[in-house]
Amino acid sequence: MKVVVIGIDGATWDPIVPYIKEGELPGYAKFWNEGLHGPLLSTIPYITQPGWKAYSTGLNPGKMGVYFWSKIDWKDFRIRNINSLGFHGRDYWDILSDSGRKVAIIDMPSTFPPKKVNGVMISGFPHGEGPWVYPPEFEKRIPDSYPKEQIHLFTKNEDPETTMNGIERDIESRFSMAEMLWDHDLVHVSIVMNDHVSHFMWNNENIMLRNFKANDRGISRLLSRNRDGYTILMSDHGNGPIEDEFYANEYLSSEGLLVKRERRDPIISREKVVKIGQKTGLYSLARRLPDGLQQRIVKRVKNIESSMETGIENLLDWQQSRVIALDEGLFYVNPLYQEEKEEIIKELVSKLDAVRSRTGKKLYNRILRGKEIYWGPYVDEAPDVVAITNEIYHQRFQLSGYLWASEIPEEKMAYRTRQVAHHRIRGIFGMVGPGIEGKEITASIYDLAPTILKLFGVDIPEGLDGKPLI
Structure with a gap:
């Protein structure tokens, strides 16, 4: 069979x-x-x-x-x-x-x-x-x-x-x-x-x-x-x-729950690299290269993207940040603040419940503790708070400089178009x-x-x- x-x-x-x-x-x-x-x-x-x-x-x-x-x-x-x-x-x-x-x-x-x-x-x-x-x-x-x-x-x-x-x-x-x-x-x-x-x-x-x-x-x-x-x-x-994407760590920063370090822009920014690739036609050329060479290029580009776009760890003040978010509504309380954890969670839940989109819609439908959703021997590793978004929104964790993706000027969107579904x-x-x-x-x-x-x-x-x- x-x-x-x-x-x-x-x-x-x-x-x-x-x-x-x-x-x-x-x-x-x-x-x-x-x-x-x-x-x-x-x-x-x-x-x-x-x-x-x-x-x-x-x-x-x-x-x-x-x-x-x-x-x-x-x-x-x-x-x-x-x-x-x-x-x-x-x-x-x-x-x-x-x-x-x-x-x-x-x-x-x-x-x-x-x-x-x-x-x-x-x-x-x-x-x-x-x-x-x-x-x-x-x-x-x-x-x-x-x-x-x-x-x-x-x-x-x-x-x-x-x-x-x-x-x-x-x-x-x-x-x-x-x-x-x-x-x-x-x-x-x-x-x-x-x-x-x-x-x-x-x-x-x-x-x-x-x-x-x-x-x-x-x-x-x-x-x-x-x-x-x-x-x-x-x-x-x-x-x-979806209608928009919400940058949760930017929000936490604006509310004093996350602290950013001074940002130092790279000598050659991601946007500059992308524009060079587009203007010179290198991206189109890469797709016509032998498969093995394509894979090596992809690996290098992904490493650049990771460090420039998603690598927020070097932008955080880890000692001073009480809460850090990952994508999809996952929020973690810094263990350095263990004694204050319950108070921090209550403050976080209250603030998240009040978030509204640029058009006035409620961002999160439900806000739960991780242990209310998950069970098993590794539940202690679960996020402390799981905020389930209104399905027409998506939560991101990058430090973009903006609260909402719809605020980002088109010229700063690098090479990708905006997400229209999630x-x-x-x-x-x-x-x-x-x-x-x-x-x-x-x-x-x-x-x-x-x-x-x-x-x-x-x-x-x-x-x-x-x-x-x-």
């Missing part, structure tokens, strides 16, 4: 269903019309990491020990990125490997560095130094058409139709790899660029439809190959339109196969690991946070 899992990063049914009804997306339609289907509720926060690992482990962040892409290291005053080694808990394919099943995991975020499995793991972003494929020798079999990094990004000076051409090729490469590894009992493939398209092109109907069709072509191919097995369609979270808690779920009844349900992302283990007839470990859907 074969189980195929197709993970479409950031997918949601809302914009897809109208095209299903028009007959444009036969692959998606198979799940919607004939399978078990409906919304898939994500983690809080509803973001790529920890969302994907919640799917593969069946555990909430309090049991995995990961709540976001990064973790605050209070000892060394750093904000450190987290890779696959930072998660606790076993992925369901580890259990399948132990039972003798062959597994193929393709491009799932949060899987670098790759772990040993009974089969093949091609790790997904973010990558770092070292092997990105298990077994390492399999890398030689990966065709040039499968790029390690997917570099086709929507920028201010690039025709979106041209960018979409590259994204379509990247999507095709992932589905082709799934077919290449078809002899495995489990085949999981992630399509991560759907999320990027949604963030920046949500209002561009033609680009969105091209994206849906590119995914649908691959979905249809895998469905036709797996007529006698089970195929699951899922996403780590959904997406939807994550929602309701992702996408569908399942077809022998004996699966076509009906609509609401599922949890924690339900998928136990469901897949049950399909294979493998014992489900105790302590998972989901239940089988069949």
Whole structure:
């Protein structure tokens, strides 16, 4: 028996269903019309990491020990990125490997560095130094058409139709790899660029439809190959339109809860680097270079972006800052102020509850303690406060110099366009196969690991946070 899992990063049914009804997306339609289907509720926060690992482990962040892409290291005053080694808990394919099943995991975020499995793991972003494929020798079999990094990004000076051409090729490469590894009992493939398209092109109907069709072509191919097995369609979270983005650490600074150090601009700013690249045509040229050279350029550019855009740690006065925010409504009280923690939290909650957007709308729908949301042995590492935003807003943690993204002049937006959509808690779920009844349900992302283990007839470990859907 074969189980195929197709993970479409950031997918949601809302914009897809109208095209299903028009007959444009036969692959998606198979799940919607004939399978078990409906919304898939994500983690809080509803973001790529920890969302994907919640799917593969069946555990909430309090049991995995990961709540976001990064973790605050209070000892060394750093904000450190987290890779696959930072998660606790076993992925369901580890259990399948132990039972003798062959597994193929393709491009799932949060899987670098790759772990040993009974089969093949091609790790997904973010990558770092070292092997990105298990077994390492399999890398030689990966065709040039499968790029390690997917570099086709929507920028201010690039025709979106041209960018979409590259994204379509990247999507095709992932589905082709799934077919290449078809002899495995489990085949999981992630399509991560759907999320990027949604963030920046949500209002561009033609680009969105091209994206849906590119995914649908691959979905249809895998469905036709797996007529006698089970195929699951899922996403780590959904997406939807937003009005603005809120820079939480700038707000904390304005309220005296965070203290910034004197900012020293680099001799060559990020904006200058970007403008040089755009004016000289270097960005367009880079996309025509050999794949290996492209990957090295991407790595260098990402290092520059990290230090110039997201590296706030050198801009903070760690001793004087009482609260620090990460993205997605996560707030942490500085342990140096442990004795005052409860008073600080009360002050923080009161201030956050009063925040209004530039158009007068309430920013946060709910403000909770981390321990009200998460449970498990690593709940002490949870954020002290989790503020769940009104879904038409997104919280960012960068120190941009502005409270709201809509205040930032266009010329200071560097090379990217503004985000017009961001994550929602309701992702996408569908399942077809022998004996699966076509009906609509609401599922949890924690339900998928136990469901897949049950399909294979493998014992489900105790302590998972989901239940089988069949």
